[in-house]
């Protein structure tokens with residue numbers, strides 16, 4: 001199973017924000033550059049993370065992005081379910097639809113496997129992902145324009 005690029009970017013951004021100290025509130029452009037993704041893509045992902053309550057954007061002087069407590073400590077599996085959706089792993093209903101879709105044991109098996117994938121991530125949270133050795137690497141990242 002392969003995650004979408006948007007989900008990967010969302011996790012990178014959340015991890016980067018999770019290692020920053022109090023009062024370190026980067027702009028979306030700064031975060032995008034530090035994790036090596038295009039600004040336009042990062043902006044869409046940040047908007048989605050705000051909607052999910054993972055990230056807050058503070059306006060004004062000293063404003064910028066910060067990860068919320070819920071974003072740090074919430075279940076990684078639940079976050080991925082939100083970001084990825086829980087549709088079919090393969091395109092059973094694509095055009096043209098698969099002729100086996102009404103009675104396909106493979107479809108059911110893939111759904112079970114997909115849920116097992118998410119369930120394996122349920123006990124983890126973003127804070128778990130930024131423990132050493134990842135955290136120090138995240139802190140060392142410098143902005144490199146990706147656009």
Ligand code: SF4
Nearest residue numbers: 092098100101104107
């Ligand atoms: S064979 Fe089954 S799992 Fe594969 S596309 Fe068809 S319905 Fe879906």
